Amino acid sequence: MKLREFVCFCLLLIAFLWAEGFAQTTASSCAAKSNTTCEECLSNVSCLWCNTDQRCVDYPVQSVLPPASVCRLAEARWGKCWVNFQTLIITLSVLALVILIAVVVCCLCCCKCENIGRSRKVDEREARQADLRRVRNEERREQMKSRHDEIRKKYGLMKDNSYSRFENS
Template identity: 55%
Template sequence: MSTRGAGTLISTFVVVVIFAAFHQGTCITPTSSPAPVHKPCKVLTSCDDCLRNVTCLWCMTNNTCSDYPVSYVLPPSSVCKLSEARWGVCWVNFEALIIGMAVLGGTILISLMVCCCCCCCCKKSSSGTDRDEERLARSREVSRQRSEERRADRKTHHDEIRKKYGLIPDSDHPYSKFENE
């Protein structure tokens, strides 16, 4: 996944989280009427009435409302099969709810892992360019030093040739150019 795709995914996730936070934070002023009294789950006869109370579980096989077994994370099959159990809304069975939540959680985890990997790769690539620049600078310095050495060797060689043929005034050289005075 490219960093642009990861950035889009992150920004979409952030927008959804912010929207959810503001949506949950909306204030509804209560009226002066007393809080509704929840009826026992066994008395409720329709799925909609049953699921208005979050402590109730509706079973489609026998159309009964029962207390959600809070001692278990998932309701046992003795209460109702997962494919026939409804909790929260009538149109989603418990299996689909579990699968949907697992997919959502997995997507969030994978997104976070991709973001972490992208951040790590960006840090590595930036340090890699620093290493490349350092290696290039060292190479330039070595080349410059070699060039200076070659230049000094050439100068020495040329000076020796000039001395040999008397082109450089040197008092101790026997074959220096004779000058008329």
């Protein structure tokens, strides 16, 4: 397990150092693409195009969103020239909210279905137990009846057919 963690750490370190070196080499290329087209600027993913003054700047990775001192959100372009940051943020927020609601609804539905399945199992188990109790009660009732009949027979209290009284008269 320690070897696996060490290998992961080394790979992350190499990736970080490579990205740091890549960021340093692209710093000058973003500024060099100012006063060109948006497509040329955005061909490098570490560049940000500001529509107001037609300038290509390095994407400020220290902050998630570019500050207003670099470029206004409505005028900033990154990735595609036709998508501004403001629209991108609103769209991604709505999309994230829809996904979050869908996940919550799915979780609730799964929990409800699981509880329904559980209640069916509980109902089936209770029905089986009720049947067993009924069968045991019937067996006990039959045993008690046979025991009572034996006692009646022993003491001569056995009742004959209820119609026998009418036959003797």
